[in-house]
Amino acid sequence: MRMILIGPPGAGKGTQAHNLVKRYQIPHISTGDMFRSAVKAGTELGRQAEAYMKAGDLVPDELVIAMVIERLGQPDCEGGFMLDGFPRTRPQAEALEGALDNAGLSLDAVVLIEVADQLIEERITGRRSDPETGTIYHLKYNPPPAGVADRVVQRGDDTSEACKARLTKYHDDTAPVIPFYEGKGLLVRIHGVGSPDEVLLRITTALKALQSHSAS
Ligand code: AMP
Numbered sequence: 001m002r003m004i005l006i007g008p009p010g011a012g013k014g015t016q017a018h019n020l021v022k023r024y025q026i027p028h029i030s031t032g033d034m035f036r037s038a039v040k041a042g043t044e045l046g047r048q049a050e051a052y053m054k055a056g057d058l059v060p061d062e063l064v065i066a067m068v069i070e071r072l073g074q075p076d077c078e079g080g081f082m083l084d085g086f087p088r089t090r091p092q093a094e095a096l097e098g099a100l101d102n103a104g105l106s107l108d109a110v111v112l113i114e115v116a117d118q119l120i121e122e123r124i125t126g127r128r129s130d131p132e133t134g135t136i137y138h139l140k141y142n143p144p145p146a147g148v149a150d151r152v153v154q155r156g157d158d159t160s161e162a163c164k165a166r167l168t169k170y171h172d173d174t175a176p177v178i179p180f181y182e183g184k185g186l187l188v189r190i191h192g193v194g195s196p197d198e199v200l201l202r203i204t205t206a207l208k209a210l211q212s213h214s215a216s
Contacts, residue, residue, distance in 0.1 A: 007113035010123035030084040056165030110181040113192040128152035
């Protein structure tokens with residue numbers, strides 16, 4: 001399964017990606033996680049990406065594209081992959097398509113998780129993660145249990161200000177990727193409001209329908 005997960009910030013992509021990669025046994029390629037690790041490790045890429053990330057801006061296409069293409073060339077991606085947070089611009093989508101074409105490969109599905117703008121800010125500013133396990137919580141809707149609550153951390157770009165900037169970027173830059181995939185018959189639209197299990201069921205049901213449709 002070669003798939004992409006897209007949606008506004010705070011739509012639940014990270015949570016769903018976590019579930020889907022287990023189910024389909026594919027590597028989870030999150031460009032946001034890759035950049036955060038690079039920043040933490042103090043690499044040249046991390047140094048270049050950090051200011052954009054803090055401001056809620058997109059990292060320039062050429063940096064992201066090179067990083068993803070290099071990652072997709074690694075052996076664990078041979079049996080498929082889940083891209084989370086990429087592509088986020090039309091040039092990124094086109095570069096991915098070119099790289100897959102060159103390798104004689106194609107995508108199986110693009111899952112779009114849809115959540116209304118009004119719900120995003122509360123979801124993002126309440127988000128916390130456990131640095132030990134990577135589990136994502138929400139202070140109100142999915143609070144961390146005792147013993148974990150003391151160590152959860154907030155992402156530097158999960159502030160109200162950066163959230164607004166990221167949402168604007170999503171509408172300006174990422175939304176144009178949607179018709180690109182819709183035109184190829186790869187897009188599945190998923191209503192992203194509900195429990196993580198409810199949303200997961202919607203996704204797996206839609207993927208089964210897409211696969212049986214493309215097989216027939
Ligand atoms: P995320 O964890 O996916 O929300 O990504 C966190 C931040 O990393 C974003 O706000 C961007 O600054 C940067 N980033 C991640 N993926 C991309 C991408 N595909 N294109 C440009 N910037 C990205």
